[in-house]
Amino acid sequence: MRTLLLSDVHANLAALEAVLQAASALGWDQAVSLGDALGYGPNPGEVLDLLQEVGVRCIAGNHDRWLLDLHPGTDGFLGGSVGAALRWQRARLNAAQLERVRGWPEWIEAEVGGRAELALCRHGSPRSLTTYVDSLARAREEFADWEGTLAFVGHTHLPGVYSTLEGPVGDWIKHHPLGGARTEAVQQLTLPPRARWIVNPGSVGQPRDGDPRAAFAIFDGERGVLEVHRVAYDLERTQAQLRAAGLPEVLAARLAEGR
Template sequence: MRLGVISDIHGNRVALAAVLADMPPVDGLVCAGDVVGYNPWHADCVDAMRGESEELPEGVPWPDEDVPTVMGNHDRAVVEDSPFAFNDMARAGVEHAREQLDEAQLDWLSGLPEERVECDGRVKLVHGHPDDPDHYTYPEEFGPELLDGEDVLVMGHTHRQHHEVYDEGVVLNPGSVGQPRDGDHRAAYAVLDLDELTVEDRRVEYDTDAVIAAVEDAGLPRQIGFRLTQGR
């Protein structure tokens, strides 16, 4: 069984379309949270994860059913008055998402759990850390002690693509679809082979200029778009 693993889409519909178009054949898709925030297409990205997308680019295999997804800190901030410390860019993205999302989209977002287990207990999804959804678990903190019986632990939040394979299982961060921060501007995702317990880290180019223009048209801080060219 092969899974496409994504995280931290952050309202970047252009990057998500590029990832889905680039993804090789998989048996399913999972998402480690932060569907919304920063970039201007919050509704489109929520609808994609709900399997409710419309007016799609030709040839892109958008999901046709609900994608197993956990709640990220930006998702939570949109549906709750979250105390998470945001900078001006993050705060602007949250406010923009609240204005854009309709009741059904907000209901879907508010129903996301902080943790979920998929594939008959073999894959656990969290956003930040198994014990703290807001903790940034960077690659140097990866270790087999993070696993708790599952074969694969999937985390997001840091926007840094990395995985480690241990005797006990796999710890994986697929990186960020919509706002990488590991020095590589390309959209990040991973393909997980559950039969072999292997991970293929993948990157794909996308039209960052189109996102920069949309960010400016939406009245969002220009730095949101500019940083996409630098992967930071």
């Protein structure tokens, strides 16, 4: 079983199209979107429709939930570029698209085969939609309170893996970063026997590791191998659409910097 992992698309259609084209050449059996399909970008409806067309299983991220919670006169809790983008997007989604997002669960278990058999899919961490797994200390807490073997998460926009292996002096925790400005187009990591993983494929639509290329991953459950891929996309097209929409300039500028 080959599982295509997408996360944090953030309404960036050009990035999603490039990722799906690259992934199609690699081959996959199932696809999961790990939340935040919405927020920040200029193509909310087009992204939702493409994810549905391709048959991607979607879970909710914090931006997806925030958009659903926006109501006239009660949406002041979100300010800055985050709120501006979500309000603009909400006004451009039709009732069917909003209902689709409303139906996304907070987490799912995906059959991946191999040693892990099942993977927990959640936006923030194995225990929370909004928690960032961004340090060894945080990963240790997650591993301590979650009994699974494999989790796929997003939220940080940083591709990498936290792993733990029980040893004679307690759990050994390690971080395997799989991103950065000088990252190869493909990086591979093998799941060792008895290890547990928290996997982040990085962000399709708004990378934050200094590399503006879109990130995605494929997990081969039978081989226990994770591949993180980077692919260039028409970044200028997305920037032009953001500016034409009158959205905050920071949303366009940050894409070129991968931050």
